[in-house]
Amino acid sequence: MYWGQSLIHELKGKQKVSTGISPSGPIHLGNLREILTGDIIYKSLLMDGKESEFIYLADDIDPLRKVYPFLPESYKEHVGKPLRDIPAPSGDGTYSEFYLNPFLKALKSLDVKPQVIKTGELYRDGKFGEIIEKVIEKKDEIRKILETISGRELEPEWFPYNPKCSVCGRINSTTVTGYSDTKVSYSCKCGNNGESDIYHDDGKLPWRIEWPAKWKILKVTIEPFGKDHGTVGGSYDTGKEIVEKIFEYPAPLPLIYERILLKGKGAMHSSTGVNIPAQEILSFAPPEIVRYIMARVPATRHIEFDPALGFLSTMDEFERLMKMEQEKNTTEEQHWIATLSKAGRPYETVPDYRHLTTLVQIYSSEERIGEILRSEGKDQDPDILKETIDMARIWVHNYAPEASKFSLKNTDDPVSINEDERKMLCDFNSKLGTLDSWEPEKIHECARESIGNSGMQPADGFKVIYRVLIGNERGPRLGFFLSVIPRERVLARFKTICGD
Structure with missing residues (x-):
């Protein structure tokens, strides 16, 4: 049985799959594993005849934690401010939108269509209000849960809500001094004293409380997440206890997915610069292949991504699978993988990628390449052909090993032979x-x-x-x-x- 099918086969009733990320930097292939795992679960539910919804949470109210390697030093003044309140590196729009919008565009090409929810808007619209009231009311019980399960002692001044300073705009520099009638009083390191309204986006819950709060508010039943959240005493363990004991809602079915490693460099992470942005991946990889990379391997196993020759081998493997699928010669598991790898278009319209990596090194004319493919009996959609030719050229230029690059010798070029x-x-x-x-x-x-x-x-x-x-x-x-x-x-x- 396919891994996605085995996860959901016994579930009853309507399901809601949730994924999410803090748009703090370039969203890369490693991040794609979370949302594609969610999409695979969602579509597995539909294939199994179950009613399901799929949501994607953009945690745009999270603070900028540090000046990441890809940011100029000028961003030091924005550390601690919500991502949605910080200017974009381009100077146009907000920081969170700058990194989120290309990711959402990438999802569209991958045939991933969740309901996109911005966490900052949930706070702004008062969706967290009642939950925050309960959190503050039960703060001593929550403190005990966090300390007991995580094994870490919280500071004496700890409070389960982080106000945003109305002057400097930071969330991480305030200390709560009081609470009355939905207003949290605070003092800030910048010297300001003020109040935050818990029914507006004047602050936020700490992550270990916010996560289970979202499960309750949005009625989440399944959520994939990375192994850093799934460790013993980690945020899922504390979240499960909080959502069930404090919010009286069942914890969602967890699926802990493994990391994606970039061959020769290690685990992908936005903050370290070891990554390939999602848009870059899709500039040379057909969307079906990106989906296949995720679908073929159980989420609990790590993936090593090789953008060079390993990528071509994966392409060949996928071509063989799709040929078997067209000939109705797949096992049940292979059929699920083939189906969940599709990206909303007939795959037979996508030209042979390896073949194109040869053709683009011989011919510059797209028209000539199209003629060759047609002479081989391969009619192609003109738009998809152009798109895939462009992808093959980018792969050859940026990722092909030198041994795979070539140019034809002229007829009379000298050569040394015996x-x-x-x-x-x-x-x-x-x-x-x-x-x-x-x-x-x-x-x-x-x-x-x-x-x-x-x-x-x-x-x-x-x-x-x-x-x-x-x-x-x-x-x-x-x-x-x-x-x-x-x-x-x-x-x-x-x-x-x-x-x-």
Whole structure:
């Protein structure tokens, strides 16, 4: 049984899946795992015939915690202020919108369509008001829960609400001095004394209380979250106790997902700069592949993402799966993976990516590439073709290993080969000249026969052919590679070596 199906199969009644993030920096592939895991659970519920909703919470009232490596030092003055109140790095709009909007655009292309809820607006509209009243009323019980489960002692002046200073705008620099009639009195390090109205966005709950409060307010029944929240004594453990004992609401079904590691660099995290922004991923990866990367692996296992050759291997793996799906030759688990990898468009309209990474290094004309694909019997949607060509070019330029990059040698470019190698090439050229059709399989068979006749090892023979054609000892699959180059061009190149 597919992992998403096994998680939800026994559930009864209407379900609400929730995910969320603080838009404190570039939202990357690691962040995508949370919301795509939520989307996979949501769609698994629908596939299993269950009524379900899917929400995404943008925690835009969270404070800026520090000046991250990607920010200028001028942001030091904004540390402690809600992200929604800070100017964007671009100078246009707010900090939270600057990082959130590209992420929401990325979700649209991934066919992820949750109801987007901004936490700051929940506070502004008074949705937290009654909960905050109860939290303050039960503050001693909540203190005991937090200290007992987390094993950490809270400060004597701890209060379960953080007012926002009306002068400096910070949430992390105020100390509560009193509470009366929905107003929290405070003093701030900036010297200001004031009051915050708990029915407005004048402050916020601490995270370990805010999270279970959102479960109650929004009626959440399932939530995936990272392992940092799922440790013993972590925020899920304290949240579960608070929501059930204080708010009298059942804790949502948890799903702890593992991290995504960037090959050779470690776990992705916005604050460390070890990440690939979501928009960057989608500039070279078809959305189906991003979904497949998440769908194929149980959420409880880590993913190592290799944007170089490993990415092409994943593409090939996915192509094989989709071919099996079209032929109705998949297992039940494979069918679920294929279905949940789709991104709202027929996948048969997406051209072969690996093939394109070769074509874009030979031809600059999109029209010519389209002609080649059509000659191979592959009619393509023009918009999807252009989009995927652009993706392949970005991958080649930014992520392809040097050994995978090439440019065709000119017909008369010099090359250093010995006599045995020359004879093998001439035999290969002769065979190519007599082919009745310029097809990948026939071209590859000619190469194999000529190398075999020469007594050379296959690997050595192919190295010679690639060296003559592109100056490297490795290259794209030879038959497919030569089949998309005009036969006359290939024969002319070998003719300069063999003579008449």
